[in-house]
Amino acid sequence: MLRILYQQTDAPSELQRIANRTSHDVALTQEAAVKEIVTAVKNSGDRALVDFTAKFDRQTLTPEKLRVSAAELDAAYQQIDRPLLEAIQLASRQIEAFHRQRVPKSWVQFGQNDVVLGKRYTAVDRAGLYVPGGRAAYPSTVLMNAIPAKVAGVPKIVMVTPPGPDLKINPAVLVAAQEAGIEEIYRVGGAQAIAALAYGTETIPAVDVITGPGNIFVTLAKKMVYGRVGIDSLAGPSEVLVIADNSANPTHVAADLLAQAEHDPLAAAILLTPDQEFAEQVQAAVAQQLENHPRQELTEKAIAHYGLVVVVDSLEKAAELSNLFAPEHLELEVAEPWELLPLIRHAGAIFLGHSTPEAVGDYLAGPNHTLPTAGAARYASALGVETFMKHSSIIQYSAKALQNVASAVQTLAEAEGLPSHGDSVRLRTQKGQSLDP
Known part of the structure; x- marks a missing residue:
């Protein structure tokens, strides 16, 4: 009650x-097992994925069957009814329209004293999306993860999801992936799938960012590979x-x-x-x-x-x-x-x-349904296009602008005990030194 x-x-x-x-204690009891899985995939690639699929999913998988075939993708459209297809397509349009409003814009500011500053946003090269299986199928999770990546301009997006009986993937999940522009899908789940995305295998390419929710094994695996790749959150x-x-x-x-x-x-x-x-x-x-x-x-x-x-x-x-x-x-x-x-x-x-x-x-x-949980909303936000992008600072000083700040830079460099920092400015601004090529 x-x-x-x-x-x-x-x-x-x-x-x-x-x-x-x-509980943190519960997570700790699983960490050793997850570390073993991640290490095995890192070292053994596809072979480890096959072995763990047999162990955890009780499915016989071969490296050749890891990737969902084009025939399976085509057949998925015949396996769902028209109202579900139309609902997926409506959701896809709504989600894309919202996230297109959230794309950060690069900018350059030409300031006083010949100083140019700016910020340049670019998408990551490769994104990996984890879509859970198990208790239910989640076409909505596909859309919520894939569409922001597409809108961000990620050139290569791949998806992993646990196989069901007879290695089948829910057709609604496959249709949602295609509606979002993803056709590279692998039937593997759990911590082993996260490790494959992080380190790459003979079949699955390594990516730069991994997003998508999962069970405690998936969450711990994401935590372990963070740093090698970016992640959305520990959901x-x-x-x-x-x-x-x-x-x-x-x-x-x-x-x-x-x-x-x-x-x-x-x-x-x-x-x-x-x-x-x-x-x-x-x-x-x-x-x-x-x-x-x-x-x-x-x-x-x-x-x-x-x-x-x-x-x-x-x-x-x-x-x-x-x-x-x-x-x-x-x-x-x-x-x-x-x-x-x-x-x-x-x-x-x-x-x-x-x-x-x-x-x-x-x-x-x-708006995205991949959201911070367990109090993380105190400092974190929903998944969005920013998850798949990073920014580079743009800085340009003219000879005159450098001269104006030379003394301050040298003073700070001296205070930090970094003489070559100071020299890199002094040698450009001392009298008799040509500043421009």
């Missing part, structure tokens, strides 16, 4: 407990926090909480409300909607362990507690959400009003 906390003074400790649900289980007053519909709020809980037994679903009667109505609605739920066992575990309702003194207190938790998804189900919004400082994505369930953000509103 969804638990109600009537004393808001107990809320900070309970929110911290939920934030810490992906944890999904979470939603709803701030609601009695203008909200308790049945709708209950559905929104369950929409997160059904992801994973570790998913968190939290409601903060100043109305005790409303809290109890939501509790009852959650119980009712859990009856005969298709993912009942999994969802009940999440609700029992990481579901929580806190009755607070005010919406202002709710905002304070929300900022403390820094949720991945935040719903403002209140009468005046725009008035509450200025109090919100930390959230991955914010959904305003009674007609904006978090599910629209998951699928096709446009």
Whole structure:
């Protein structure tokens, strides 16, 4: 049952407990195994991928079958129905339109005293996208990772995803990949897939950036290869926090909480409300909607362990507690959400009003659904085109401009004990020295 906390003074400790649900101790117990996997792939390439696929996925794979064939890609379109194809295409258009507005622009500023400064943005050469399998198929994850990379201008994008029975890949996932412009797809998952993207194998090319969520093995592997490659984040289980007053519909709020809980037994679903009667109505609605739920066992575990309702003194207190938790998804189900919004400082994505369930953000509103979890919204942001880009500073000084700052540069170089730094300026600016070629 969804638990109600009537004393808001107990809320900070309970929110911290939920934030810490992906225990560091649990991660430590897996690190040795993940390190072994990463090292094996680094050293043995395709052979290790074949062996780990047999061990973990119980599938017989050969290096020749790693890459999804063109015939399989074509056949995927025949294996999904028209409404699903149209939904994927609509989501693709919406996501691309949003991310095209977010492409950073290079700039150059011609300042005074002949100094030119600027910033030049360029995409990485190669991006690798991890799309999880297992409990469900995630065509939306394909779109959310692939489209920003395409919009950023990444020339080579490859995708990895765990194989299902008979090495099959869900056709909706294959269609979503093609709609996003990806046709280089490999049937491999887990930590071994991350290692393959980071170091390359005989078949899978090494990349520069790896994005996409996964289980604890995937997350730890991303952590281990970071530095050799860039990563988007170390994603944890999904979470939603709803701030609601009695203008909200308790049945709708209950559905929104369950929409997160059904992801994973570790998913968190939290409601903060100043109305005790409303809290109890939501509790009852959650119980009712859990009856005969298709993912009942999994969802009940999440609700029992990481579901929580806190009755607070005010919406202002709710905002304070929300900022403390820094949720991945935040719903403002209140009468005046725009008035509450200025109090919100930390959230991955914010959904305003009674007609904006978090599910629209998951699928096709446009903003990315790959968001910071486990409190990372305090310092991190959603995946976007910037994830696949880096910038270079542009600096040009004329002879006159260098002369104007020569003394200051030499003084700083002397203070740091770096004489050649100072000489590199002094030799260019001393009398009798020609500054321009």
